[in-house]
Amino acid sequence: MNTLSVVVPAFNESAHLGECLDALLGQREHIHEIIVVDNNSTDDTAAIVLDRRRRFPMVTLVAESERGVVHARNTGFDHAGGSIIGRIDADTHVGPGWAESILDFFDRRLDYAAVTGPIHLYDSPWAAPYRAFVNYTTKRKPDELWVSAASGNNFAIRRSAWQAARDRVSLRTDLHEDIDLSLCLHRIGLRIAQIKSMCVEVSGRRLLTPPLEYRHYVSSSYRTWDHHNLASRALGRLLIMDMILHTVHWPLTRMLSTCDSRILPVSHSGTSVTSDRNLSPIGKNEFATSASGK
Template sequence: MVSVIIPAYNVERYIGACLDSVLAQKDVDFEIIVVDDESTDSTMQIVSNYAAGHKCIRAVRRSHGGLSAVRNTALQLCHGEWITMVDSDDLLAEGALKTMLDIASSGNDIDIVAGGWKKFHGQFVPPPYRPTGITLLSGREATEIMLYKKRRHNTVNSSACGKLYRSSLWRDTTFCEGIIYEDLQLIPRLCVRARRVAVTDCTVYGYRHNENSILHTFSEQRLDALKVTEGLCRHFADDPDLYKAARSRHFSAAFNLWLLMNANRAGLPRHVASCRKIIRSLAGSQIAGGKVRLKNRIGALLQYLPFIFTSPYICKKLLSK
């Protein structure tokens, strides 16, 4: 059985479509665990109505604690051998659970299946599936790709969603509460413990793009990215290759924040200085690192030309890359 975790908070506009996309999954035994984070709109009522008509849905309401707290509550309620997570404003593609479960059940000691995803604004229409095979990686290989954030390996990312996990991986494992970037903080640590990670190019997940998301604007919460990536550096300090990858992700976090603050004319001088210090300290390793992504190399070189970043237009262009 697959346990589908859906955290919900003030998503009355989207929760119905999200639940419909999961209920439409065929040829798979699944349960849906929706944990409401004390919504102030009609989200819980909508979920309760769905639960009344579908025995596979379990609706739980808890005191407001944020996304990590809600997911942690849901993890305690799972009964499935496999777990997947769906954000309440996103959608599962048709046949997503069966696609991932078939791959997971094929042997090869697979503990995680990472599926493709597509960003959408209005209606979610997955592209036609043209299979190119399954890529098998060790947990360590997948973690390294994840930390370097290579575009050609976009499916192997640090999002908790769009993946199928063997439930035993989550024993004694919880999301860090009180921060954003909770996925980046946890998923690399989880992934490195996997025996095998299977990667498919099949689109299994629809990500609803929201221009007003906290991840597309600057706020002091965004500075959590520096703490999280610094923590990853400490966590992988005893593994030379993963340590290099974590340092690259730390550089990426600082560079993106620096661009974001310049693009929006936001952030206190001490925040800008903090990012600049990290960029300077890691620039050499980004220029010389053989596995570092191109954007980091460009950032490492451009930091010697700070006048470029006086243009919000240039900063926004670099952010989109």
Template sequence: MIEPQQPTLSVVIPALNEADSIEGCLRLLVAQEAIDEVIVVDNGSTDGTPEIVRTFAATNPKVEIIHEARRGIPPARNAGFDKARGDIIARTDADTLVSANWGRVIRDYLDTHPETSAVAGLCTYHDSPIGFLLKFGLWIQHRRGKLGGQIGNLYGPNMALRRTAWEQVREDTQVRIDVAEDLDLALCLSKRGLRIDQVEQMRAQTSARRRRTSPGRWWKFQMIGLRTLADHNFGVTRQARAIVVASWASHTIQWPIYRFWDFDRKRFALRPGVERVSAIG
């Protein structure tokens, strides 16, 4: 009897109350031959997300749903990564739309760069009234030759790593809710000398809905990154603090625009809905 071939690329999606977006995300993933399985980790949804995923999986055998009772991205991500069978484990968010060649770019890059353990791609917005600003910023960075190469961080909606790398750092990762989980994972990899590369061709479009988060809550969210650095005994340098302040200032300048932007209908409204600070609540 011939045993089934080991899946090469698994994709993990932590999800909480994503009924409005999860199917669009899944359709783009299952259409790609380079992607072998998609694991949705439901983190306690109450809006019908699990039912939508199960209905979709009934006609798309690549898709599987599992449940993680502990709330937060770190435990949800870990549950999905542990379940994944692929030699490469990618991660994205339920409100993110990956490019049509996303899976192939990940596989080809890691196949041709054996020294690299993890990769992070670039994201623009698919639902922002001022999304052109981010695209323009990336264009400038491209023209300056600042994109690509070795980096020190990962980006949750658009990242992947080798299974062997995950197995090395699995027990090092933190599962507290007040941790920047992608930075935490990147620091765990870096402390073991495992290389992370930015891949410019690895593209996705994510939601800008986190931009509606109030400046006060956004500042607290940014502080999580500094605490994550401190937790790993990395000195919180002036440069790190300056990056946080600059990020907060940029967010605060844009916030009045997003405050009244309805991301579902893509138009301004007096009651656009609740703010959402991260992919899990």
């Protein structure tokens, strides 16, 4: 039987981490452990985790001194003891049945290495229309479908798949670590699914990022795909449209919002590069055997 560990990277997240942990603890019958990785926070992030740990020993605090989401994620994943590793942000609120839906999916589908689900917004003036848009597009899709990449704020992966990709992921902090991991899985022949029942809400703080800073965030998306030789003109046009839309709505969003902007999860330039070129794929039979624990 599969067990679920949930990893939460955190840097100065005292304003949101308590609600994030409480939502997870509400599903603790389906969660083996919750690992919060403190990435050099200077606020009360650690104190919030230790407060929950006093009441719920399944909560663990791990420190990672090297700044960057990728380093915090890797440390958390390496500490995880479950056969399935969930990954959310410190401002994520998991929806009802989130943990159970992950375990059910991996029990049934040995042909998938990772899974993600729909993402809604909270504390944003655009939360209601965005939810309506996500619900509309999700309703038109199958309950389970293959996707090429998944967002780190709502993600779960087999530990066996993480171990297969561990030495292949980049350590560059100017890349999106979640896209990079997704593309590493794709490169070695492992698939990611999206399922409707795995819903979360995330903060709308990213929409408050000033346009010039947001440009770096979007450029990192293109840079990550290019790192895997998968960038295209179509992707470039899509990202340019995203930047234009963000620039247009940003002034109104800033006026209507009651929350603060969020620090970018990527740096403007990388300091470390891990090559993942010319990798040989893992055979599907080999992965299925590993995933089933045989």
